[in-house]
Amino acid sequence: xxxxxxxxxxxxxxxxxxxxxxxxxxxxxxxxxxxxxxxxxxxxxxxxxxxxxxxxxxxxxxxxxxxxxxxxxxxxxxxxxxxxxxxxxxxxxxxxxxxxxxxxxxxxxxxxxxxxxxxxxxxxxxxxxxxxxxxxxxxxxxxxxxxxxxxxxxxxxxxxxxxxxxxxxxxxxxxxxxxxxxxxxxxxxxxxxxxxxxxxxxxxxxxxxxxxxxxxxxxxxxxxxxxxxxxxxxxxxxxxxxxxxxxxxxxxxxxxxxxxxxxxxxxxxxxxxxxxxxxxxxxxxxxxxxxxxxxxxxxxxxxxxxxxxxxxxxxxxxxxxxxxxxxxxxxxxxxxxxxxxxxxxxxxxxxxxxxxxxxxxxxxxxxxxxxxxxxxxxxxxxxxxxxxxxxxxxxxxxxxxxxxxxxxxxxxxxxxxxxxxxxxxxxxxxxxxxxxxxxxxxxxxxxxxxxxxxxxxxxxxxxxxxxxxxxxxxxxxxxxxxxxxxxxxxxxxxxx
Numbered sequence: 330x331x332x333x334x335x336x337x338x339x340x341x342x343x344x345x346x347x348x349x350x351x352x353x354x355x356x357x358x359x360x361x362x363x364x365x366x367x368x369x370x371x372x373x374x375x376x377x378x379x380x381x382x383x384x385x386x387x388x389x390x391x392x393x394x395x396x397x398x399x400x401x402x403x404x405x406x407x408x409x410x411x412x413x414x415x416x417x418x419x420x421x422x423x424x425x426x427x428x429x430x431x432x433x434x435x436x437x438x439x440x441x442x443x444x445x446x447x448x449x450x451x452x453x454x455x456x457x458x459x460x461x462x463x464x465x466x467x468x469x470x471x472x473x474x475x476x477x478x479x480x481x482x483x484x485x486x487x488x489x490x491x492x493x494x495x496x497x498x499x500x501x502x503x504x505x506x507x508x509x510x511x512x513x514x515x516x517x518x519x520x521x522x523x524x525x526x527x528x529x530x531x532x533x534x535x536x537x538x539x540x541x542x543x544x545x546x547x548x549x550x551x552x553x554x555x556x557x558x559x560x561x562x563x564x565x566x567x568x569x570x571x572x573x574x575x576x577x578x579x580x581x582x583x584x585x586x587x588x589x590x591x592x593x594x595x596x597x598x599x600x601x602x603x604x605x606x607x608x609x610x611x612x613x614x615x616x617x618x619x620x621x622x623x624x625x626x627x628x629x630x631x632x633x634x635x636x637x638x639x640x641x642x643x644x645x646x647x648x649x650x651x652x653x654x655x656x657x658x659x660x661x662x663x664x665x666x667x668x669x670x671x672x673x674x675x676x677x678x679x680x681x682x683x684x685x686x687x688x689x690x691x692x693x694x695x696x697x698x699x700x701x702x703x704x705x706x707x708x709x710x711x712x713x714x715x716x717x718x719x720x721x722x723x724x725x726x727x728x729x730x731x732x733x734x735x736x737x738x739x740x741x742x743x744x745x746x747x748x749x750x751x752x753x754x755x756x757x758x759x760x761x762x763x764x765x766x767x768x769x770x771x772x773x774x775x776x777x778x779x780x781x782x783x784x785x786x787x788x789x790x791x792x793x794x795x796x797x798x799x800x801x802x803x804x805x806x807x808x809x810x811x812x813x814x815x816x817x818x819x820x821x822x823x824x825x
Contacts, residue, residue, distance in 0.1 A: 336426045342370050342443035348426065349374070359433070366393060366410075369403050370443040374429075379436040381455025389415065389438060389451060403444035410440070411449055419452035431509055461487075466731065467566045471608035476566050481511055481585035487568040488515060492575070496520070502533055504547065508540035512547065515571070515581035515590075522578060522809035524816055525773045529580050529593060544587040551582070551593055553772050558736040558763075561772025563595030570604050578807040594772035594808060596779055598792055600732045601625070606795050614795040622793060624726035628737045631723045632673065633744025633756050635716075636665045641752035657713035666749025668712050672720045673742055675706075680724075774815030775808055785812040
């Protein structure tokens with residue numbers, strides 16, 4: 330790549346063709362079409378499957394070959410074709426082989442003329458792509474039925490269609506030494522903080538990676554350096570959700586070839602919000618959010634707490650429940666901690682099998698497998714019935730907050746082990762450590778736990794609660810103005 334980037338195009342067309350052959354294009358998917366412009370030799374270079382053949386024939390070759398007043402000088406021919414014959418909406422000139430290859434592999438066609446050390450690139454993209462479909466991960470009852478696709482330009486169009494403002498900006502960078510993947514920063518110039526924009530640009534430009542094939546490749550480079558189960562970089566599948574985040578001053582990042590876009594900075598409370606919250610009535614949206622918060626903490630703490638109480642603090646259980654648990658445990662050969670660990674691992678195996686198998690088979694494996702294995706384990710006396718219920722309930726609770734499922738699955742296992750060895754005090758200490766770790770994260774100078782810590786009464790209107798639009802519209806939230814943010818702190822210090 331380094332050699333190609335410094336290699337300029339030759340004056341001779343044959344030298345250019347020979348160099349292309351040296352770069353293994355003779356037997357690849359590159360198509361070299363020779364033709365004549367008067368008495369001058371010329372070449373059309375495209376990539377098979379990425380360009381529209383009909384468009385090339387009708388809009389490029391036909392106008393050039395049918396021209397009767399073409400100059401005889403190659404340089405004048407090139408200028409005449411560029412300025413008078415071809416009228417593509419997107420055309421550019423390149424002078425080196427690196428830009429030539431990037432353009433052709435992006436779906437453009439190149440016109441090389443003998444005696445001219447530059448080439449004309451025309452946008453004639455026509456590759457197959459997946460059509461816009463309904464979201465798979467962020468399913469809602471109301472709202473748009475559109476989701477991002479793998480083509481960055483289509484994703485940009487869906488955002489532009491929703492935000493018809495001249496303040497909408499798209500900045501394109503190329504990341505990946507071999508893939509040269511287009512990464513687009515999206516933001517509203519009048520909403521986003523210049524400090525956050527500079528940090529995002531700096532981190533993107535510093536990325537040194539061989540290829541970028543999905544948004545997860547660059548997510549660690551944009552995230553905080555602190556070791557944590559939680560991330561200050563979020564991902565979205567819906568263009569309407571991304572537009573809502575950008576209106577709050579956040580920066581969206583679209584990766585060409587990835588159906589998920591990234592959002593920075595991303596706060597902990599946003600994991601419990603969905604687009605439906607802003608479409609449904611406030612009382613139901615508030616109830617839904619409370620349910621999500623409760624379910625998340627239940628999904629990580631309940632199994633460990635059950636193991637800790639059953640092992641070290643049985644006096645905390647009601648007498649009737651204690652007798653039932655003791656009777657169930659008397660028939661099993663394992664301790665409470667070992668039972669919870671085994672059933673948790675079995676559940677995660679079933680979950681991964683359901684994800685990897687074809688959808689009809691995967692659903693059957695997940696449901697039938699859980700029922701059969703759970704019932705068989707209880708009947709055989711390997712696992713107690715209360716333990717199966719506890720792990721099943723916590724596993725279902727984790728699905729209410731899908732963006733935190735990875736963290737909850739690992740934390741649940743850690744709480745089980747800690748509860749089995751140290752009891753309820755160890756569980757509480759570890760929970761405190763997790764909360765301190767969450768509070769220590771500050772993506773791009775914004776407290777990750779805002780608006781809970783530091784506490785902001787005004788922002789709580791859209792925290793656990795979700796008030797009506799008449800109230801929310803009175804104060805427009807900007808992420809850089811959150812309590813405790815670095816930018817707000819600097820502004821208050823400047824006023825003093």
